[in-house]
Amino acid sequence: MENAYMLEFTHKNEGELMLNFCGYSKTEPLHSFGPAVRPHYIIHFIISGKGNYYVNGRHYSLSEGQGFLIEPDVQTFYESDEKEPWSYIWVGFSGSKAGKYLNETGISSDFPVFSSEHGERLKKYVFDMIKHSHLSVSDELRQTGMLYLFLSAIAESSYSAGKTPAYTDNIYIQKAVEFIQNHYCEPVKVNDIADYICINRSYLSTLFQKYIGMPPMQYLKIFRLTKAAEMLRLTELTIESIAFSCGYSDTAVFARAFRQFKGMPPGQFRKYSREKMNSESGKDISGIVPESECEI
Structure with a gap:
């Protein structure tokens, strides 16, 4: 569950940069979205709390002051923390130069996570978009301006959580992660990874x-x-088959590790996640942003 407010916008013509939707959300513990594929670029920025983001086989643990990129046609999954669920703002956008602008901010498929000290500014820009949402030329221009300011604020101070200053170190990390992704179902040890690279x-x-x-x-x-x-x-697949497929030869060990990771046994998680996916399937995210949050 989440308490959210979202606005969607339509555009007759393709431009260099266009706002497609924006919003604010305060989530409940373990609220999740996905696995899903989206048609536009989306940037989420965390106002408070913690959560996890999964993309291209990678996992990122994120908290206040960090954000993450969702690219078009890329499957992603994200979930709020069980004890400190996150609240975040988001903007969805497209356009002929959207990818170019994103790359210039330092955010990309290789580095989809960033940090910024300008959280209050980012929040202000999104709430301004929400406040000025009438079907008028003036509001459309203002929204586009706020989107440019939003990306500008990220570019000022963003840095990718995984970006490395040393090229050789980055290659070692990339190769190690690739090895793990290809061999996680096997009894891998640290020495195996080190020997490979x-x-x-x-x-x-x-x-x-x-x-x-x-x-x-x-x-x-x-x-x-x-x-x-x-x-x-x-x-x-049975829980035993999943355990073996993920590198666990002992189902009991897997069950203990999974419970520690997700806060519930595998069977309970399967039931819970499927019930949640069914209840949210096709549901439009809507809610109420407190009026005080919209004051600019």
């Missing part, structure tokens, strides 16, 4: 801690459990 175990751990924020085995564990959660939602 031809560096020692200690340096590999240092790189992961520096650029991803966790040791290699923790990243592998999260990747496995994320895959398991996806399979529980989308397939009819």
